[in-house]
Amino acid sequence: MSARAAILRHVELVASEQTRRLPPLTDDLELRDSGLDSLCFAILVARLEDDLAVDPFLDADDGGFPETLGEFIAFYDRALAVA
Amino acid sequence: MLDDGDRVIQFDALVDRTWIEAPKAAIVGRNVLIVTHRPLSAALALCNLDGVAARLVICPPDLDMARLPEVIAAADIDAIVHDGGQAGALPAAVPAHAIAAGTKGAGPAYEAAGLETQWALFTSGTTGAPKIAVHDLAGLTDAIKIDFSLTDPIVWATFYDTRRFGGLQMLLRALTGGHSMMMTLPSEPMDDFIARLAPSGLTHLAGTPSHWRSALRRKAQDILTPRYVRLSGEIADQSVLDSLARAFPGAAIGHAYASTEAGVGFEVNDGLAGFPVDYLERRAPVELQVRDGSLRLRSGRAAHLYLGDDSRGVVDADGFVDSGDLIEQRGDRLYFAGRANGVINVGGLKVHPEEVEAVINQCPAVQISLVKSRRSPITGALVAAEVVLADPDLDTEQAQAVRQAILEACRGALAAYKVPTSIRFVDDLPITASGKLERRHA
Numbered sequence A: 001m002s003a004r005a006a007i008l009r010h011v012e013l014v015a016s017e018q019t020r021r022l023p024p025l026t027d028d029l030e031l032r033d034s035g036l037d038s039l040c041f042a043i044l045v046a047r048l049e050d051d052l053a054v055d056p057f058l059d060a061d062d063g064g065f066p067e068t069l070g071e072f073i074a075f076y077d078r079a080l081a082v083a
Numbered sequence B: 001m002l003d004d005g006d007r008v009i010q011f012d013a014l015v016d017r018t019w020i021e022a023p024k025a026a027i028v029g030r031n032v033l034i035v036t037h038r039p040l041s042a043a044l045a046l047c048n049l050d051g052v053a054a055r056l057v058i059c060p061p062d063l064d065m066a067r068l069p070e071v072i073a074a075a076d077i078d079a080i081v082h083d084g085g086q087a088g089a090l091p092a093a094v095p096a097h098a099i100a101a102g103t104k105g106a107g108p109a110y111e112a113a114g115l116e117t118q119w120a121l122f123t124s125g126t127t128g129a130p131k132i133a134v135h136d137l138a139g140l141t142d143a144i145k146i147d148f149s150l151t152d153p154i155v156w157a158t159f160y161d162t163r164r165f166g167g168l169q170m171l172l173r174a175l176t177g178g179h180s181m182m183m184t185l186p187s188e189p190m191d192d193f194i195a196r197l198a199p200s201g202l203t204h205l206a207g208t209p210s211h212w213r214s215a216l217r218r219k220a221q222d223i224l225t226p227r228y229v230r231l232s233g234e235i236a237d238q239s240v241l242d243s244l245a246r247a248f249p250g251a252a253i254g255h256a257y258a259s260t261e262a263g264v265g266f267e268v269n270d271g272l273a274g275f276p277v278d279y280l281e282r283r284a285p286v287e288l289q290v291r292d293g294s295l296r297l298r299s300g301r302a303a304h305l306y307l308g309d310d311s312r313g314v315v316d317a318d319g320f321v322d323s324g325d326l327i328e329q330r331g332d333r334l335y336f337a338g339r340a341n342g343v344i345n346v347g348g349l350k351v352h353p354e355e356v357e358a359v360i361n362q363c364p365a366v367q368i369s370l371v372k373s374r375r376s377p378i379t380g381a382l383v384a385a386e387v388v389l390a391d392p393d394l395d396t397e398q399a400q401a402v403r404q405a406i407l408e409a410c411r412g413a414l415a416a417y418k419v420p421t422s423i424r425f426v427d428d429l430p431i432t433a434s435g436k437l438e439r440r441h442a
Helices: A004-017 A038-052 A069-082 B039-049 B065-074 B137-141 B165-177 B190-200 B209-217 B238-247 B277-281 B353-362 B396-413
Strands: B018-020 B031-035 B055-058 B079-082 B096-101 B118-122 B132-136 B155-158 B180-182 B204-207 B228-232 B252-259 B263-268 B287-291 B294-298 B321-330 B333-339 B344-346 B349-351 B366-376 B380-389 B422-425
Touching (some): A038 A069, A038 B380, B018 B039, B031 B065, B039 B096, B039 B165, B132 B137, B180 B190, B190 B209, B204 B209, B228 B238, B238 B252, B238 B353, B263 B294, B344 B366, B344 B380, B349 B353, B353 B366, B353 B380, B353 B396, B396 B422
Parallel strands (some): B031 B055, B079 B096, B155 B204
Antiparallel strands (some): B018 B096, B118 B132, B321 B333, B366 B380
16 A cells, blocks of 8 residues: 555645645655645654654664655655565 | 541640650661651651751652662661551661550650751652752741631641652641641542542642642532642643632632742742742842743752762852743743753754643643653654543544644644644543653653
């Protein structure tokens, strides 16, 4: 099962809570152009951890953060596959 | 009289009819550790030994008995006084003597040796290991005003344990004023204690805000009619003060600021949270100062020293105790904003759990809340909340509506980074032995 649906749902929820306007959520959307700041992403990652029971950033030792939405989803999919 | 539901000791019997089973030489001028199962026994020991022993160290109920040898070394203890409840756990290296009560003849077992006995109390250990702070009786009772014009009898009770600073203050109020006090039994459920208070003629009742929220949840207001309701030991926010005012319409409601280190700082009796900014202009009996956001107090009520190898003094070079309690000014009032070391750091932005709790607690459906740090790989930490609902029987849909209401209240009152990222409903929140919400600092 892909994390895609959960991620898109939570992105929209966080954006609406933080009153951010989202561009269309395509896979090539650069996260830095998403209108979400680091607090939004922190909240997003926490909510996804509650929902999916994984936090792929916890073990990301190089601190590399996905650059696009597609990479972000793939990042979670990989973590889910391992979990 | 002192009454713990199991035993009643009349005032004239406090010293005349109670004694320590020890030869005089084992007690007079000695450093004595008081280890009791019951709060009442500790009170009897204190009445018997003040002015007699050189130093009294009062063990709180939750002290790990395995730590006794360490305490004995730190406090240079010569003798242990106990009520049998913990006798099996006492180290054999130090002579132990029982506290006894009965119909023994008149007169105290030890005529007061006129010593200025040190009273040593454990700090609540909100931060790190508890320390032992040394006071004297004059400092401990300095804040107590006795009103001899009162004719109606006063009956005190407290949800605190009287072997800690907050509860001991109430015990000393009862003893110095000649008032009765209802005392708790060890591990007595709050429901039982409240039921016991109802027929006692209770007039004065003290506890932490957490105690009070718990008491209101147990409908104490249906059977108790105290004239004086007192809060201290935690921040008294407006919601708990308002709830108490509604629950006890005839009562005077006051909150006090005190700590084991600084002693009693001040009282606030206007029904409002925080305290007036002009308190900072006072020079007596307690001088207050805010430095780097933290409340500092200077007075003769502060502890003199810590026992053991804790080399840090209680007071700084200027004689002030830094409380570590953070103060914020809004208008002409100062508010407590939490502990300096309890701050949640959200990507470099500081959040005091207490300010978020104050907003959540204002929601009518909320009984009490605990805000804590949740680790985040992105911002280091995030704000998370645990909430006890006023009505535990809400269905999922109703609970969801409450969650939304809480979030809306937080978003309306707080910056985005202070709004809880998760809200978890829980049945209860753990309260420490000293009656405070249990906070685990990351």
